[in-house]
Amino acid sequence: MSVYTASTTAPVNIATLKYWGKRDKSLNLPTNSSISVTLSQDDLRTLTSVATSSSFTEDQLWLNGTPESLTSERTVACLKDLRALRTAVEARDTSLPKFSEWKLHIVSENNFPTAAGLASSAAGFSALVKAIAKLYELPESMSEISKIARKGSGSACRSLFGGYVAWEMGSEVDGSDSKAVEVAPLEHWPSMKAAILVVSADKKDTPSTSGMQTTVATSDLFQHRIKNVVPTRFIEMKETILNKDFAKFAELTMKDSNSFHAVCLDSYPPIKYLNDTSMKVIKLIHTLNAAAGETIAAYTFDAGPNAVIYYLEENEAVVLGLLHELFGGVAGWEKVDKEQLTLLKAFPKEHLDYDITKGVAKIILTRVGPGPQDTEQCLINKETGLPN
């Protein structure tokens, strides 16, 4: 049998202006625009291979080696849109095989633990949609494709670009203008680095979808955030990226993380993602910036206690000096070579609260990275159409 395959990798992105709140739940249309930094796939990526064949009998998905259901409303919506675009391609060139009518096999693997609360659904849905778009040879732009990924997981649309990305909320009811666009490519500001502190959490957090619904329905402060706070911040943050103004970018990033968690706390019942360790990281970064005499690091937290700390490469010795002093004992430092470690700058110990150390389980040292990448690596056996 003929099995056609395509493979891609896709990155994780971490928002600096947060997406929180849907105006349409089934289309994943947000109540505000958002901005993110795409992270390097050396450290965090999804690799997805897709295959199609006239001999396949059903759509099938394998995630990290395990067969999973492909019947979720969101995945169904993505496949439907992709097949519709393929149908148009086939109509224009009738010599093409009728992929739009054939079933799909999808095999996907992360190079990081899914359970760590690291936005794996963004990388997952962007890889899924990009791989199928490649298989189908769709001519649409990445922003067009991002609208399909958005239906899978809102923030997935931002993972279709590298560097600095905006998700424009749009205003159309059908979501036709709610898409990701590039703010600036990786090459514009390549010195952005990120340290992710994986914080030990004893309980599962509120899922973000239900959390958002609670906030939209109950928070009195939320309407003010989306109508008055975010629109201005969205413009300002894009400017700071274009101007490579880290201090201002960092301040907006920290304020927006706090604003997002504030509306979570203002929800009823309140939603809690930050724990005492998270709050200590916030204090730590403010202490670091105060000691540096300028804003050289920014924290941001998604729907969980993990901290992402953005900083510029030029300040790495100071920022990692502090983080190594407190979290040098956890996994994640292997990639820093020993000579580099000796160059880290010591932070005055009298200003440190070592109680924070036990709250962090792991560190991931990464940086801004490119968008989805073509790859020769294929997770599907081209003879059998099944996972290797």
Add this chain to the structure above:
Amino acid sequence: MSVYTASTTAPVNIATLKYWGKRDKSLNLPTNSSISVTLSQDDLRTLTSVATSSSFTEDQLWLNGTPESLTSERTVACLKDLRALRTAVEARDTSLPKFSEWKLHIVSENNFPTAAGLASSAAGFSALVKAIAKLYELPESMSEISKIARKGSGSACRSLFGGYVAWEMGSEVDGSDSKAVEVAPLEHWPSMKAAILVVSADKKDTPSTSGMQTTVATSDLFQHRIKNVVPTRFIEMKETILNKDFAKFAELTMKDSNSFHAVCLDSYPPIKYLNDTSMKVIKLIHTLNAAAGETIAAYTFDAGPNAVIYYLEENEAVVLGLLHELFGGVAGWEKVDKEQLTLLKAFPKEHLDYDITKGVAKIILTRVGPGPQDTEQCLINKETGLPN
């Protein structure tokens, strides 16, 4: 020598609609109106005796046995206003001794630890002002006197009334209409009880005055809270008190506590008063209400991690049943007699997170109470004019 004395006790109050933000720092004029419940002085009260004599050489203060400065701007403002009112009294009846020209000795004692973060300044300033007003035989109403206490500590104005109290923010620049008024007396709704969970905290919290200034200056969500959220809630909460509608009163109380802490988190740098134990108490009360099928308990948190849980006497067996199961080992249960303890209702243990237990150091079981009380007990020796 002739030493004239007066003594009073004054209560603590815990806001259910929070005061956070000053529009005038020196006059303690708030950015929003607030509402509180006055707590019983059996458990928490300040006893203050004041004395005056032509022979005294300086204003002096002893707090809990220790001489303290009387030079703080706020105390000076209170004494100045009280002396001005006394001057008017003396002008109307020239036979009266010229107390307004004499120095004051002030002796004050709390029946609870000052350091526990239990709004001691509210009780302290209301007792100070009330005792001097009594000594001076001032004819002014309690609301008038409350404006003087307000200058000492904003929330002190509410401690001049028992039961359910509103602090009307007013609009005058000189603060002449920013005063406490009675919403309903203790007798209107005497079944309101309060359990205070004193939460272990490792660090001193941000002082409320500087915290408020940070919020007013930096929080984007704060303006929405004071302009759009609180005014409606103020009207609604007074209605729930007048209607003795506990479920609605409780919901507004919880929402307002969350809203206050949300704007703290939205401040820059963020202000944190709730810790993981506080957040677990929030979750616990929502679990309790869900299990009860109605809202029978409300949490509220001031500028610190301690929880105040309001509930009605009729639900005491259920509410204390839960609290005793989790916190039965801490000090504070001595006042509950053994037979009463046997009547507490057990809460299904499978829904409880016992991790919360270690975060609570003490419980104070109290209830709504009356305003300042005259007392024969005097802390000042009438011969010497010094503390007993």
